Amino acid sequence: MKKERKCRKCKTEMYQDDQNKWFCPDCILRQIEPTFLDEKVDHPGNLRRPYILEPASQQVSIRLPITDLKLAQKLARRKGISKYQTYLRSLLHDTLVKEAAGEG
Numbered sequence: 001m002k003k004e005r006k007c008r009k010c011k012t013e014m015y016q017d018d019q020n021k022w023f024c025p026d027c028i029l030r031q032i033e034p035t036f037l038d039e040k041v042d043h044p045g046n047l048r049r050p051y052i053l054e055p056a057s058q059q060v061s062i063r064l065p066i067t068d069l070k071l072a073q074k075l076a077r078r079k080g081i082s083k084y085q086t087y088l089r090s091l092l093h094d095t096l097v098k099e100a101a102g103e104g
Contacts, residue, residue: 018056 005014007024014022064072069084076087 016056 005022006012007014007027010024010026012024012026014024016022072088073084076082076084079087081087
């Protein structure tokens with residue numbers, strides 16, 4: 001069983017990132033400029049929170065038809081996304097959110 005870690009500054013729960021480093025989201029938010037989080041100042045894109053607070057991810061393997069893979073690579077390049085895996089992940093995420101909301 002994992003031991004729960006508490007932040008020394010604010011005593012809230014800490015989380016571990018992909019590199020196994022511990023961080024406190026509350027303390028990080030206090031260090032970020034308030035204008036960075038202000039959605040009215042600039043378009044926030046698809047991120048609702050700073051990237052560092054995104055949930056942990058898990059590597060998976062799936063089989064895709066080669067034609068779909070080539071098409072994903074082409075579309076990612078066309079959209080200016082350097083890695084097609086990022087493009088596929090964003091498509092999957094958007095579709096899952098729509099399905100969960102009952103829009104699909």
